[in-house]
Amino acid sequence: MKAWRIIKRYLPYVIMYGIAFLWIIPILWMADTAFKPRPEILTIPPSWIPSHFTVENIQRLFAQWPFGRWVLNSVIVSSFVTLGSLIVSTLAAFSFARLHWRGRDTLFMILLVFMLLPWQVNVIPLFFTMTKFGFLNTYQGVALQMIAMPIGVFLLRQFFINIPKELEDAARIDGCSSFGVLTRVIIPVSKPVFAAFGVYMFNFAWNEFFWSMIVLRKSQMVTLPVGLKLLQGAFEIDYGLILAGAFMASLPSLFVFLLLRRQIIRGFTLAGSGSKG
């Protein structure tokens, strides 16, 4: 009887921590491989503890590939996308939520349908469009369609629409133009949703793969996800090098996540439940 009670009390912990442990194994194994000496990576059975740990794989990565440049490219593209989409989406969402004009709701419906179309699949015409603009192998070539994604307009509009009309009226009576209403009333109270959308967009751009791989064809210009694919391109698969690359590429996400865990999860929850703005 007593044993049963103990089991009942601790079983949830066993299940919960067990699952978490299983879930984290791939990450631990990646880190473990990245720091193993090259000959000891390929052993049967696979072993967690090598004779010694080494940074030789990471040195090789930086010596043979422009890894630092890839990080820089990713930072530039992601910042550009985040900032750009925050600006254009805020302006558009404000208009959709607060101003009245003919065709507004029709246009918004069309945007909504486009939100459901995964543009990455449309690579062939996108490729020719970008070629015409001369945007192959450029940052704007990767970034522009991400800035044009309607999700931000949708999320921000949903939030703006719920801001009490009285606040706006008061500002109008005090002589604010629409732009004044936007900058003095709407933007100051919308900081949480900006943070959420910013986190979402930054992560989206940081991780985008399909389109980036097609538009970026010079090894100096590629972002991290595409760079990692290049590591795999050699004839003989050098797992030490590849895993070192994957490990180094996951470090920024890990650090930011450890620092801002709560905000990030909140941001994704907000962006991911869409209608719940």
Place this chain on the structure above:
Amino acid sequence: MRKRIGEFLYRHQGLEGILYVLPFVSLWAVFLAWPVGYGIYISLFDWNPMRGSKFVGLANYITLFHEPRFWNAFGNTFKFAGMTIPLIIGLGFAFALMVWGWGRTRRGTTAVQAILFFPYLLTVSIVAIVWKWLLDRDFGLVQHTLTSLIPSAPVFLTSTTWALPAIALATAWWLAGYRMVVLQAGLEEIPQDLFEAAAIDGARPRHQFFHIILPLIKPSLLFALVLTIISAFRTFGQVLLMTDGGPGRSTEVLALYLYRVGFDYFQVGKAAAAGVILLFMILLLTLIGVKFLGLKSELQ
């Protein structure tokens, strides 16, 4: 002067409204909307920017429909969706229930939640590289452990039957945590007194699950489903990096197929046609989902 502009704009709100959406809408029109039309246009041509293109009508589509390789990719896409969607939603919901249900009375759930969520922040290349390595035929940790526990276990990535499920598994590891946090937020919105009232009436946990949790979480669940459908049907990176469509063509999904046709074989018209089919297939599936959800009501 500034005040005059303000007054003018206030009186012509229509014009002003359009001014505000203009930066976004022009980007959207050029880089998202136009390419959809352009894709349909290209798909009607034997496209060749160098030597000149020839209008061929629906010939590209007809070629596709007669091509076994296209149907193979089509079938693989549905097979993959059939595996990943239940896996991701199922795991995500189970995790959400676990973290939410045990979170109030037990310690450590935040750490568990963080661990389950973290893979989502990694790019698809990292996920694919790590899982390819875990499932390596000779030296993979997961593959080796499985084979030593069950001698008859398949060698996943070199098996025409098991390679696709292995990719689905890696995808679930990647995405389930995201669905978890979204569904957890849905669970947290359920008013606590409903459970208290049910407990007073003597409702068992099982009844609470079917009569309180499930009906109230349904909208969040369906929304997660729509998002998962979209991502499952456009799967590309995992397949390219883990198996490159192989062994044979057993994991070649539609997105990979159209990439091969367009960028390796330069049959641009045909690839565009495949793109149009994939795009509208996804749109149709999600619109069915949206109708089901009644998302339209959110617009009012």
